[in-house]
Every structure is written in structure tokens, then in C-alpha cells.
Amino acid sequence: MSETATAPAAAKAHSKYTRNQPYTSRVLVNRRMTGPESEKETIHIELELEEGMTYTPGDAVGINPTNREEQVAENLAALGFNGTERVLDHYKVEISLHEALTTRLGIGKLARGAVNQYAKLFGENVPADLKALLGQENKLLAEEYVWGREFVDLVKQFPGAVQNPQELFNVLQRLTPRMYSIASSQAAHPDQVHTTVRVIRYHAHGADRQGVCSGHLGERAPEGATMPIFLHENNAFRLPEDTNAPVIMIGPGTGIAPFRAFLEHRQTLGQKGKNWLIFGEQRRVSDFLYEDQWNGMLADGTLTKLDTAFSRDQGKKVYVQDRMSENAAELYKWLQEGAYFYVCGDASRMAKDVETALLDAIANGSGQTPEHAQEYLNDMKKAKRYQRDVY
Ligand SMILES: Cc1cc2nc3c(=O)[nH]c(=O)nc-3n(C[C@H](O)[C@H](O)[C@H](O)COP(=O)(O)OP(=O)(O)OC[C@H]3O[C@@H](n4cnc5c(N)ncnc54)[C@H](O)[C@@H]3O)c2cc1C
Numbered sequence: 001m002s003e004t005a006t007a008p009a010a011a012k013a014h015s016k017y018t019r020n021q022p023y024t025s026r027v028l029v030n031r032r033m034t035g036p037e038s039e040k041e042t043i044h045i046e047l048e049l050e051e052g053m054t055y056t057p058g059d060a061v062g063i064n065p066t067n068r069e070e071q072v073a074e075n076l077a078a079l080g081f082n083g084t085e086r087v088l089d090h091y092k093v094e095i096s097l098h099e100a101l102t103t104r105l106g107i108g109k110l111a112r113g114a115v116n117q118y119a120k121l122f123g124e125n126v127p128a129d130l131k132a133l134l135g136q137e138n139k140l141l142a143e144e145y146v147w148g149r150e151f152v153d154l155v156k157q158f159p160g161a162v163q164n165p166q167e168l169f170n171v172l173q174r175l176t177p178r179m180y181s182i183a184s185s186q187a188a189h190p191d192q193v194h195t196t197v198r199v200i201r202y203h204a205h206g207a208d209r210q211g212v213c214s215g216h217l218g219e220r221a222p223e224g225a226t227m228p229i230f231l232h233e234n235n236a237f238r239l240p241e242d243t244n245a246p247v248i249m250i251g252p253g254t255g256i257a258p259f260r261a262f263l264e265h266r267q268t269l270g271q272k273g274k275n276w277l278i279f280g281e282q283r284r285v286s287d288f289l290y291e292d293q294w295n296g297m298l299a300d301g302t303l304t305k306l307d308t309a310f311s312r313d314q315g316k317k318v319y320v321q322d323r324m325s326e327n328a329a330e331l332y333k334w335l336q337e338g339a340y341f342y343v344c345g346d347a348s349r350m351a352k353d354v355e356t357a358l359l360d361a362i363a364n365g366s367g368q369t370p371e372h373a374q375e376y377l378n379d380m381k382k383a384k385r386y387q388r389d390v391y
């Protein structure tokens with residue numbers, strides 16, 4: 001989640017609904033944004049809100065997914081149950097095993113903890129190949145084993161452990177909601193919340209797999225369907241309180257989402273601060289998310305500057321940080337004018353590379369040392385002018 005904190009000027013994410021008592025929202029729009037030739041499937045989702053549910057740009061929406069029916073059936077078959085067996089859920093409410101596997105238990109990607117708990121059910125008779133995955137000394141091997149596997153793969157390989165379906169609640173994690181950065185402003189869409197979701201699909205260990213929640217949204221949440229949702233406040237990622245302050249937004253891939261919210265907000269409320277967006281994806285022709293909307297915002301002056309980095313449109317990869325480097329002098333000028341700098345998207349590599357490019361731009365722009373650039377950045381952090389929402 002975000003790493004800096006700032007007090008929001010306006011409303012908070014307010015509603016009586018929570019992750020345990022979510023609101024049943026209706027899907028108003030579910031539209032694929034990436035072209036057919038894209039390597040990605042990124043979708044735009046619009047969900048209906050009840051009156052009184054409010055959020056601020058920078059917040060996230062939590063979505064409670066369910067497991068796929070075929071996946072549930074495959075698990076039941078591998079476990080040797082029919083689904084009508086009765087179990088107590090996490091709140092000791094009696095439900096069917098089918099219901100538990102559909103809405104309560106995480107049967108998607110396999111966790112190392114589930115392997116350890118599952119092995120315990122064998123008592124003294126743990127199969128040798130399973131034993132080889134247990135304990136701290138076999139951590140690396142176990143991590144390799146779980147990668148790309150689901151719970152059903154474990155059950156199929158080492159059958160017969162689960163005698164009583166209630167035991168599954170000790171083995172499997174709860175099916176948890178997934179968070180998505182909100183991609184809309186309530187100033188523009190009072191009764192709606194929008195998100196930008198990359199549908200995760202991959203082939204591993206001889207089967208087609210998909211992410212639990214993104215797969216649900218990608219395949220089983222057509223317009224008119226319902227999804228349990230809740231709003232999640234994130235005070236660490238906020239537009240400046242000074243509506244005239246310039247804003248620089250770095251949002252490759254789905255990292256673009258909160259910046260659509262920021263820009264819609266400033267556009268709808270007629271806020272005058274300058275806005276500079278740097279977006280990156282693989283190919284312009286198929287992956288330019290929200291292109292028409294950005295063009296409209298360039299035309300009406302909401303967007304002061306738009307730079308794009310389409311990494312695979314030429315021989316050599318070009319990333320958002322390359323656009324920052326090319327524009328380093330102007331970037332530093334904006335910072336000197338008091339610009340707020342935001343980053344959203346991939347935490348593993350992009351966020352670090354962008355920070356390096358930012359430090360370089362500050363050092364070059366000021367003509368001073370890297371140490372000075374680091375101090376400058378620290379001061380920006382303290383003033384809440386450097387905010388990240390990376391995942
Ligand atoms: C604050 C926050 C904001 C976020 N905002 C967004 C957003 O705006 N848009 C967005 O799309 N996501 C966003 N995410 C990520 C989102 O919450 C989910 O984590 C994401 O959609 C995956 O969830 P899932 O249920 O589809 O996949 P899961 O069932 O949780 O599975 C995902 C896992 O699958 C495994 N996996 C993926 N690819 C492969 C592969 N090729 N081989 C083997 N294993 C693989 C990985 O272990 C991966 O972690 C955000 C996360 C946070 C914390």
C-alpha cells in the first residue's frame with residue numbers, strides 16, 4: 001500500500017459496508033480495453049453504489065470474489081465428497097461444503113502453509129514426497145512446488161488425507177477480498193465506482209489457471225451481475241489540498257487507475273492546477289488505456305502534458321522512467337514550482353526505477369550532488385509531495 005500519509009481535504013471512504021458485510025453492487029459496465037492482439041486482458045469495470053457510500057480519489061474498492069464452479073467441482077471430486085456435507089464456517093454458521101468451497105475457502109493459488117497443514121492430516125503416514133516439502137529447511141523446494149499450483153493439485157498428488165470436510169478450514173486460508181485502486185471521481189459519477197483490472201491468466205502444470213478475483217471479473221461478472229464490494233480509505237494517496245498545485249503522475253499499466261480518478265476530479269470541479277501524466281504499456285495500438293479520455297482532457301486543458309512509453313513498439317524497451325529522463329529539466333522545473341509527484345503500479349521493479357530517475361532529475365536539474373537530491377526527495381516526502389501506491 002501507499003507509503004506516505006497526508007490528511008484528506010474532503011470526504012473519506014464512508015459507508016456502513018465492510019469486508020465482512022459488503023454491499024451487493026450491480027455491475028453497470030464491464031468492458032475490455034485492450035485490443036484483441038494485446039498480450040494482456042485489461043478491463044474497465046463500473047459498479048453501482050448505494051446512496052451514502054462515498055469515497056475520495058486515491059481510495060480503493062474491495063471486491064469479494066467466488067471460486068469457479070468447475071474448480072469447486074474438481075476439488076469435491078478429488079476430495080471424495082459430494083458437496084452436500086455440512087460444515088461450520090469461520091463464524092460457526094452451518095453451510096454446505098459446496099458453499100464453503102465457493103465463497104469461504106481459498107482454493108486458488110496454493111500456499112506453503114496449506115501444504116504443511118495438509119500434511120498433518122496424514123498423521124504418522126505422510127507420503128515421502130510430501131515430507132520432502134515440509135519444514136524450514138525445505139522452504140525453497142516448497143516455494144518452487146506451490147508456484148503455479150492450486151490446492152486441487154496437492155489433493156490429486158497426495159489423496160486421502162481429508163476424512164472430515166471440516167478439516168479443510170484448518171488447511172485452507174479464508175477466501176479474501178482483493179483491493180483495486182478506484183479509477184473514478186464521485187464528482188463525475190456520484191453513484192458509481194470504477195476500476196481498471198488486469199485479468200490474470202496463465203498455464204501451469206498442465207492446466208489453464210486464472211486469478212480468483214480478476215478471473216471472476218473477467219469471466220463471470222457481466223453487466224447486470226452482482227458483486228459484493230466495500231470501499232477502502234487510503235489517506236496516504238491524495239491530491240494536494242491546494243487545488244492550484246501542479247501534479248505529476250506516473251502510472252504504467254493498471255497503475256493508471258487512480259490517476260483517472262485524480263484527473264476526473266480536477267476536471268469536473270474545474271480545479272486549475274497543472275497536470276502531467278506519464279503512462280506506459282506494451283503497445284500503443286492495443287494497450288493505450290483510456291486513450292480517448294486523455295485526448296479529451298488534453299483538448300479541454302485538464303491535462304497539461306501527456307507522455308507515453310510503449311515498451312514493445314520498438315527494438316529497445318522504453319519505460320516511463322525513460323520519459324522522465326528525457327524531460328528531466330522540465331520535471332525539475334515543475335518540482336521547483338511545488339509539484340506533487342505520484343507513482344502507482346508495480347512495486348517490484350518499476351517503483352524503484354522511477355525513484356532513481358526522479359533522483360537523477362533532481363540532481364541534474366539542481367546541478368548538485370546525489371546526496372542533495374536525496375535530501376530534496378526526503379523533504380518532498382515530509383511535505384507529502386511524493387506519494388506512492390504500489391502493489
Ligand atoms: C492497494 C492495491 C491496489 C490494487 N489495485 C489494482 C488495480 O487497480 N488493478 C489491478 O488489476 N490490480 C490491482 N491490485 C492487485 C489486486 O488486488 C489483485 O491482487 C489482483 O487482481 C490479483 O488477484 P486475483 O484474485 O485475480 O489473483 P490471485 O488468485 O490472488 O492470484 C494471483 C497470483 O497468481 C500467481 N500467478 C500470476 N501469474 C502467474 C504465472 N504466470 N505463473 C504462476 N503463478 C502466477 C501469482 O502468485 C499471483 O500473485 C491492487 C492491489 C492492492 C494491494
Ligand SMILES: NC(=O)c1ccc[n+]([C@@H]2O[C@H](COP(=O)([O-])OP(=O)(O)OC[C@H]3O[C@@H](n4cnc5c(N)ncnc54)[C@H](OP(=O)(O)O)[C@@H]3O)[C@@H](O)[C@H]2O)c1
Pocket residue numbers: 040198200252253254255280281282309310311312317319320321345346347348349350351353354391
Ligand atoms: N498481485 C497481483 O497478482 C497483480 C495483479 C495485477 C497487477 N499486478 C501488478 O500490478 C502491476 C501492473 O500490472 P500491469 O500488467 O497492468 O502492468 P505492468 O506489468 O506494470 O506493465 C506496464 C508497462 O510497464 C513496463 N515495465 C516493465 N518493467 C518496468 C520497469 N522496471 N519500469 C517501468 N516500466 C516497466 C511494461 O513493459 P514490458 O512488459 O514490455 O517489460 C509495460 O510496458 C504489476 O506489478 C503487476 O504485476 C499484480
